[in-house]
Amino acid sequence: MNVxxxxxxxxxSKTRTAVEAAASRLKNANPQHDVTVMDLAELQIAxxxxxxxxxxxxxxxxxxxxxxxxxxxxIGTPVFQxxxxxxxxxxxxxxxxxxxxxxxxxIIVTAGxxxxxxxxxxxxxxxxxxxxxxxxxxxxxxxxxxFIRDEIINDDIHFRLDRLAxxxxxxxxxxxxxxxxxxxxxxx
Amino acid sequence: MKDIYGIDRAAGxxxxxxxxxxxxMNPHDGEKISAGQRIREIIDxxxxxDDAGLDVFSVGESHQRYFTTQAHSVVLGAIAQATxxxxxxxxxxVLSVWDPVRAFEDFATIDLISDGRAEIIAGRGSRTxxxxxxxxxxDDYEGLFEEKLDLLRKLNEADGPIxxxxxxxxxxxxxxVLPRPKNGRLPIWRAVGGPPASAIKAGYAGIPxxxxxxxxxxxxxxxxxxxxxEAAQRSGYDPATxxxxxxxxxxxxxTTQNALREYYPHLHHGFLAIRGTGYPxxxxxxxxxxxxxxxxxxxxxxxxxxxxxxxxxxxxxFIAQIDFGGVPYEKVARNIELIATxxxxxxxxxxxxxxEEVHPR
Numbered sequence: 160m161n162v163x164x165x166x167x168x169x170x171x172s173k174t175r176t177a178v179e180a181a182a183s184r185l186k187n188a189n190p191q192h193d194v195t196v197m198d199l200a201e202l203q204i205a206x207x208x209x210x211x212x213x214x215x216x217x218x219x220x221x222x223x224x225x226x227x228x229x230x231x232x233x234i235g236t237p238v239f240q241x242x243x244x245x246x247x248x249x250x251x252x253x254x255x256x257x258x259x260x261x262x263x264x265x266i267i268v269t270a271g272x273x274x275x276x277x278x279x280x281x282x283x284x285x286x287x288x289x290x291x292x293x294x295x296x297x298x299x300x301x302x303x304x305x306f307i308r309d310e311i312i313n314d315d316i317h318f319r320l321d322r323l324a325x326x327x328x329x330x331x332x333x334x335x336x337x338x339x340x341x342x343x344x345x346x347x
Numbered sequence: 348m349k350d351i352y353g354i355d356r357a358a359g360x361x362x363x364x365x366x367x368x369x370x371x372m373n374p375h376d377g378e379k380i381s382a383g384q385r386i387r388e389i390i391d392x393x394x395x396x397d398d399a400g401l402d403v404f405s406v407g408e409s410h411q412r413y414f415t416t417q418a419h420s421v422v423l424g425a426i427a428q429a430t431x432x433x434x435x436x437x438x439x440x441v442l443s444v445w446d447p448v449r450a451f452e453d454f455a456t457i458d459l460i461s462d463g464r465a466e467i468i469a470g471r472g473s474r475t476x477x478x479x480x481x482x483x484x485x486d487d488y489e490g491l492f493e494e495k496l497d498l499l500r501k502l503n504e505a506d507g508p509i510x511x512x513x514x515x516x517x518x519x520x521x522x523x524v525l526p527r528p529k530n531g532r533l534p535i536w537r538a539v540g541g542p543p544a545s546a547i548k549a550g551y552a553g554i555p556x557x558x559x560x561x562x563x564x565x566x567x568x569x570x571x572x573x574x575x576x577e578a579a580q581r582s583g584y585d586p587a588t589x590x591x592x593x594x595x596x597x598x599x600x601x602t603t604q605n606a607l608r609e610y611y612p613h614l615h616h617g618f619l620a621i622r623g624t625g626y627p628x629x630x631x632x633x634x635x636x637x638x639x640x641x642x643x644x645x646x647x648x649x650x651x652x653x654x655x656x657x658x659x660x661x662x663x664x665f666i667a668q669i670d671f672g673g674v675p676y677e678k679v680a681r682n683i684e685l686i687a688t689x690x691x692x693x694x695x696x697x698x699x700x701x702x703e704e705v706h707p708r
Binding site (some may be wrong): 208209210211212213214227255257258260261298341342345346 | 629
């Protein structure tokens with residue numbers, strides 16, 4: 160499996176910390192899989208203008224092509240003004256319609272307070288569904304109080320990230336199997 | 348009797364072919380022919396279609412990787428020379444990156460070479476390669492096209508020198524644009540895809556519409572057809588006099604099962620190459636249904652699809668893209684044969700418009 164763990168913010172460190180934690184758990188438990196962390200804070204991404212994702216060049220095409228080549232994605236997002244940051248929405252806008260078809264996507268959310276718990280449910284999941292993702296239903300929601308200096312200090316979050324990493328792979332593998340069987344059933 | 352667009356409605360639906368000039372490997376054997384061979388085979392296919400009695404052959408332009416007919420008017424010039432009766436069109440000319448004067452000169456010349464068989468199908472382009480390459484700003488996507496289509500039509504309708512001024516081209520002062528096509532005017536169509544907005548623009552301008560129906564439920568495209576006719580009516584044109592053409596990906600074989608088996612790798616790999624996403628098998632399996640717009644199946648299946656579409660749209664022309672995704676020449680030739688011997692006669696038979704209705708006395 161080819162897994163991309165995407166940190167969807169260009170500022171702050173909490174989303175990146177959480178995404179890296181999930182990615183390293185997935186990698187350590189399953190060294191046979193390719194797991195790559197991509198952080199929007201380290202990339203120069205163009206605003207989407209509707210062109211083919213391969214025609215932007217630079218980091219933009221590199222990121223979009225990596226996402227398109229992935230079997231599974233772990234998407235980490237902070238909450239800005241009761242939604243995902245514009246930087247992450249721009250990544251979705253860069254991709255073609257149905258970009259997440261046959262891909263499993265799981266979600267990590269970092270936020271200042273528990274008031275934002277439903278942001279992923281109401282704002283991120285509809286986008287992923289529209290783009291045909293197989294969404295891992297349970298996401299990990301992490302609050303400001305769960306971090307101290309780029310470290311996750313709440314044990315519950317560690318357990319939940321473990322489960323998220325495991326479920327991401329489980330869903331991706333199960334879906335790959337279903338699809339393989341289904342495709343084999345067609346006579347062409 | 349032919350109308351001003353050169354269409355004889357009493358003869359039934361016109362059937363033609365189109366190529367985007369895509370240049371890809373054949374996924375069945377991994378072979379990729381040279382660009383030269385690909386272009387010559389497009390010209391050969393046009394000859395074959397002409398001999399077989401098909402109505403139209405058209406070639407489009409895309410300015411990027413995986414394509415080979417960037418200079419589509421040059422290829423059409425060669426086809427004009429190589430053929431005798433078939434109409435020659437573009438599918439489409441991305442007018443936004445042309446000087447309309449130059450486009451008119453080219454196609455009027457093709458018209459004279461072919462003794463009055465040339466048409467322009469002008470589109471905005473669904474790929475963006477041409478804009479960067481030829482120095483146009485994608486932000487002007489809409490403005491460029493609307494202005495240039497407007498100028499092209501003025502040039503076409505001019506009976507002498509004209510004056511013109513616009514945003515994207517230096518003004519014309521007492522300019523005579525030559526040569527004139529054989530019959531004084533070229534049929535000019537607007538290529539329309541996607542949501543009905545573009546169909547509505549075609550209707551308002553009273554210009555024939557070439558509607559792409561690449562796949563999915565055929566019924567979905569009735570929205571564009573209805574919007575086109577309604578807009579035409581509202582802006583004072585008689586929709587009954589405006590021809591509509593439709594286009595689709597096309598592959599026929601002796602049996603539907605063989606068509607599916609032979610074509611799927613072309614479609615899937617072709618989409619991967621030019622769009623960056625493949626074609627899901629589930630969607631392809633559904634496409635066999637007569638209600639789906641993708642033209643795949645046995646000749647009988649395709650006849651059923653076309654007649655169903657005729658009920659929905661009442662179109663005067665259908666053009667088939669039979670060479671997408673590295674389909675080898677012998678299969679292209681076989682498709683032309685199936686169209687000419689089985690599909691076209693049946694479709695024409697049931698789509699003849701009543702002479703009295705078309706040309707009331």
